Amino acid sequence: MQRMLLAALAFGLVLAYSAFAGSGMGFKALDPSVPFNTTRTIRVQLVDGSGKPVAETVAGASVRVDMSPDAMADMTADAKIVKSETSGVVTVQTNLYAPGRWAVILKGTVNGKPVTGSVVVTATRKSAEAASPPPATAAGKSRKILYYRNPMGLADTSPVPKKDAMGMAYVPVYADEVQKVRGAVRLTTEKIQRAGVRTTPVTRASLASSIRATGIVAADESRQAILSARFTGFVEKLYVSQTGDVVRAGQPLMRVWVESPELLVKEADYIGSLQSGAADHAAVAANLLRQYGVAQSELNAMAKSGVPTRSVTFVAPAGGTVMEKPVVQGMHFATGDTLFKTTDLSRVWVLADVSERDLASVRVGQTATVSFRNEPSASFEGKVLFVYPQLDSATRTAKVRIAVANKDGRLRLGQYADVRIAAPAAAMAALTIPASAVIDDGTRQIAFVAKGNGVFEPRTLKLGARGGNTVEVLSGLKEGEQVVTTGNFLIDAESNLQTALQTFGNGK
Structure with a gap:
């Protein structure tokens, strides 16, 4: 029996003073209770197995502070050793950021022997939220407590x-x-400051919106040209032999050998008309040869020599960059084959994907600003040329064609672009609030109005147009009311909690 009593006593000492086998020493908290959410020092005394203070220095001390030794060892607080005294007192600096029980775990050596132990410290509330006697009102009467919440x-x-x-x-x-209004909350000054609550008045202002979209650079279709074969033949010589070359209108591209008997007959008819003096017929024949791609210089040469030519030079139908060149020297080509494709890139299109909800604000002739991710500091001005009539059923967007000058060739086909289209401002000033004041849960939009004395009231809004960081309010607010712009999500959480608790309480 005596042995059992001794064993129980030893076990109680282990729990009370965290004494551990091996060193026979542990720790005891000199500050068992401190305010939460405040950086404080906690003094811990080295004790022997019987709980008596030990006047020895704890060398190489380290500390760890865990939230609730019972259930939340993964939640830790920053802590450090401030001082380890010869009296055996170790001073720990930490910030217990939540009320409750915290475990202060210490390790070190005393006279070369390892010492490890933990003490429990309670972080208490020292604010208006603590469960303390109700404070008196201005009239000297105690405030009535309805219930206590978790x-x-x-x-x-x-x-x-x-x-x-x-x-x-x-x-x-x-x-x-x-509060009488469902969802309204009253917050203490401390809570408002901690949440960083800021308000701004509801004002009337002209709303100039900027429609944002993404787009892609494409060729201006009105500046494309194709040189195609109008008779059969062979490529004798290429004057422009690679894609990417820039050519001007009328510049020789290639010389071909004429295989087509039909073209040779028409050349002979042109020469015969000249020699017979049939000027009108000769003019018709010359115009027909031009349609086949025979240049005026070659017509003059045939008129002078009186012999049909089997060598014809093709020239560029328009200036631009050679985008396609399927022909190579010596190749045979047939009627209708594409020989060259050129595009004038001094002006390009940006095809922007504009959201369905913004299409009503887009008009032909509006100014657009285009920027590119590889060169974010530069921007290009353009004009809206056309709004395509069909929507993409998957993305619910429509293409908007914007013309952008590209004289220096910095813009490349297929390049991604960020587009901002300047939509016109409303004719009349609208009731507006910052977009940050709106809480949108997908089914409704609300804002919190500061009513004074720490009271915040939720308002359901009907919103209109958006302009930058400003949004139009069609209903739900009045001019001059103060709406919360920062900290409103924390107020919303408190409002939902209050509503749930009131419902729960009424259900009881």
Whole structure:
């Protein structure tokens, strides 16, 4: 029996003072309770197996602070050793950021022997939210407490003060904090400051919107040209032999050998008409040869020599960059074959994908600013030429054609672009608020109005056009009211919690 009592006593000492086998020493908290969310020092005393202080220095001390030794060892707080004294006192600096029980775990050596132990410190509330006697009102009367709510936001209330499993006190809900408007909340000054709440007035202003879209650079279809064969023959010589070359209108591209008997007959008819003096017929024949691609210089040469030519030079139908050149020297070609394709890239199109909801604001002739991700500091001005009549059923966007000058050739076909189209401002000033004041949950849009004395009231909004960081309010707010622009998501969470608790409480 005596042995059992001794064993129980030893076990109790282990729990109380965290003494560990091997060194026979542990630690005891000199500051068992400190305010939460404040950087503080916690003094811990080295003790022997019986709990008496030991006046020895803990060398090489290290510390770890965990949230609730019972259930949340993964939640830690920053901590460091400030001082280790010869009296055996170790001073730890930390910030216990939440109320409840915290484990301060220490390691070190005393006279070369390892010492490890932990002490439990309780972080308490020292704010208006603590479960303390109701503060007096201005008239000197105590505020009425309706119920106490769970400090961790769970849907659990109590008619009397109590603590949760972590030792955290339930928070009182006062009668003057329950607002008549459903979802309205009253916050303490401390809570408002901690949430960083900022407000701004509802104002009337002209709303000039900027429509944003992504796009891609494409060739201007009106500046493309194709040289195709109008008779059969062979390529004798290429004057422009590679794609990417820039050519001017009328520049020789290639010389071909005429295989087509039909073209030779027409050349003979042209020469015969000249020799017979049939000027009108000769003019018709010359015009027909031009349609086949015979240049005026070659017509003059045939008129002078009186002999049909079997060598014809093709020239560029328009200036631009050679985009396609399927021909090679010596190749045979047939009627209708594409020989060259050129595109004038001094002006290009940007095909922007504009959202369906923004299409009503896009007009032909509006100014657009185009920028590119490989050169974000540069921007190009353009004009809206055309709004395509069909929507993409998958993306719910429509193409908008924008003409952009590209004289220096910096823009390349297929390049991605960021587009901003300047939509006209509204004719009349609209009621506006910052876009940051709106909380959109997908089914409704709300904003919180500051009513004074820490009261915030939710308002359901009907929104109109957007202009940059500003949004038009069609209903739900009045000019001059103060809306919350920062910290509103925290207020919304508190509002939802209050609503749930009121519903839960009424259900009881």
